[in-house]
Amino acid sequence: MKSRQKTGAKRFRRNSFAWEIPREPTVREDARQRLTELNDQLHSAFSALDVAAARPFRDEWKQKRQFAQLEDSDALVEQVKPILEWLNDEDRKSTDTRAFSKTVTDIEQALERNMSRSKI
Numbered sequence: 001m002k003s004r005q006k007t008g009a010k011r012f013r014r015n016s017f018a019w020e021i022p023r024e025p026t027v028r029e030d031a032r033q034r035l036t037e038l039n040d041q042l043h044s045a046f047s048a049l050d051v052a053a054a055r056p057f058r059d060e061w062k063q064k065r066q067f068a069q070l071e072d073s074d075a076l077v078e079q080v081k082p083i084l085e086w087l088n089d090e091d092r093k094s095t096d097t098r099a100f101s102k103t104v105t106d107i108e109q110a111l112e113r114n115m116s117r118s119k120i
Helices: 027-047 051-068 075-112
Strands: 002-004 010-014 017-021
Touching (some): 051 075
Antiparallel strands (some): 002 010
């Protein structure tokens, strides 16, 4: 006689002996478990305002979320959403700062070469 329990383990009865055979977690379940861990790590990095530490967690979050097939309304997604938005803002700031620095460097180099204003 086979039956499924809430744990997903299969239970077999034979001659009044019972054996539990644990079910292997699915890729989706493994991904959700890892997302729970990443949730904690992202919150820690956010609390410390540590962008460098948070970025790899965000990258892994995005990858694992695909495997876990989480909806936007899932509690884990809702908990991490503000942190991901913060990281996106920080990425935009970094990009803007690099672009500004490059423009300033280009202008300084042009001035050092005594270029005319029309060429700058």
